[in-house]
Amino acid sequence: MDTILSKKYIFQAEENQHNPPLTDPVFIFNEIQYLSLWPEKIISCYLRNRHSGSITGFCHFQCENKTAWSLYQAPFASVYLKEDIGFGIIGSFVSSMIDFLGERGISKICLKHYPDFYSVSPPDKLITALLFAGFQIKQTDINHALIISEQPFEVSVHAMQRRRILKCASRGYLFQHHENNELEFLFKKIQELRMQKNIPVKITLERLKVLVDRFPDQYHLFSVQDNGRIIAITLMVSVNSTTLYNFLPASDEKYSTSSPMVYLIKNLYEYALSHHYRYIDLGVSSIKNQPQSGLINFKENLGGVPGIKFLLEKTIESKNV
Numbered sequence: 438m439d440t441i442l443s444k445k446y447i448f449q450a451e452e453n454q455h456n457p458p459l460t461d462p463v464f465i466f467n468e469i470q471y472l473s474l475w476p477e478k479i480i481s482c483y484l485r486n487r488h489s490g491s492i493t494g495f496c497h498f499q500c501e502n503k504t505a506w507s508l509y510q511a512p513f514a515s516v517y518l519k520e521d522i523g524f525g526i527i528g529s530f531v532s533s534m535i536d537f538l539g540e541r542g543i544s545k546i547c548l549k550h551y552p553d554f555y556s557v558s559p560p561d562k563l564i565t566a567l568l569f570a571g572f573q574i575k576q577t578d579i580n581h582a583l584i585i586s587e588q589p590f591e592v593s594v595h596a597m598q599r600r601r602i603l604k605c606a607s608r609g610y611l612f613q614h615h616e617n618n619e620l621e622f623l624f625k626k627i628q629e630l631r632m633q634k635n636i637p638v639k640i641t642l643e644r645l646k647v648l649v650d651r652f653p654d655q656y657h658l659f660s661v662q663d664n665g666r667i668i669a670i671t672l673m674v675s676v677n678s679t680t681l682y683n684f685l686p687a688s689d690e691k692y693s694t695s696s697p698m699v700y701l702i703k704n705l706y707e708y709a710l711s712h713h714y715r716y717i718d719l720g721v722s723s724i725k726n727q728p729q730s731g732l733i734n735f736k737e738n739l740g741g742v743p744g745i746k747f748l749l750e751k752t753i754e755s756k757n758v
Contacts, residue, residue, distance in 0.1 A: 465675070477499040505547070550564075554716060580718070602700055660701070671684070
């Protein structure tokens with residue numbers, strides 16, 4: 438389906454496509470290999486430049502029970518603009534997207550919007566356009582990210598964290614990058630350590646195995662060990678060429694005085710620097726959608742830069758055809 442929006446742009450949409458026109462999906466979650474893993478119906482909307490033929494904006498949806506999620510199975514997705522464009526064109530694109538979904542029986546749209554630092558266009562402009570189109574902010578989370586630079590990690594952290602790094606090093610704690618064939622054992626360890634703090638694991642081992650099998654170079658397991666005992670662990674996702682996402686961090690409460698998670702993040706920072714990443718997305722600083730002041734302080738003491746992550750929703754009148 439093509440709809441002319443202006444002399445320069447057209448709206449296009451496709452259902453259950455197998456060869457998307459995106460040469461740069463921006464996030465791993467927008468890749469067709471990722472979308473094809475789930476049984477839900479997929480609808481993809483694009484803003485295309487009529488002159489160059491390039492994609493300027495896009496949004497993929499997983500559709501089920503008259504609800505379109507972008508994306509339900511991913512930590513974030515939503516509408517993405519690859520360049521700064523006029524507010525009117527953004528509004529036309531969003532309106533066309535809503536109409537297309539409504540004509541296919543969708544009555545509710547949910548956007549799991551990405552943190553601001555992922556955006557290359559002014560984020561406020563897009564959020565404003567979504568609000569003018571009738572979307573409502575249903576959930577707001579504080580998100581933190583580390584900006585990777587040539588300066589040592591210890592330069593930007595709180596003095597207390599520097600002391601903890603030295604303590605971990607003096608005790609001989611070992612940082613390790615694990616092979617993916619250790620996933621099952623390490624996933625159980627993550628569950629065990631998170632259970633100590635009543636933090637849920639929101640993905641099953643079976644689903645995670647599918648992702649790691651499909652994207653073996655994008656999912657990375659790291660740990661810190663004390664004489665072979667895992668005391669801090671995480672699963673990192675290479676979201677794109679610039680960002681590592683800290684997906685499932687967990688640490689042993691018995692080692693809280695030495696804080697091996699700080700030592701793990703220091704080593705992850707150095708890994709990111711050596712592999713030319715620009716950011717580590719530390720994720721939301723909330724548990725069960727409630728801001729955690731201790732977690733916020735912890736991330737900011739590590740040099741984490743705060744941002745906002747939204748869940749936006751819109752109810753529309755279905756237009757079955």
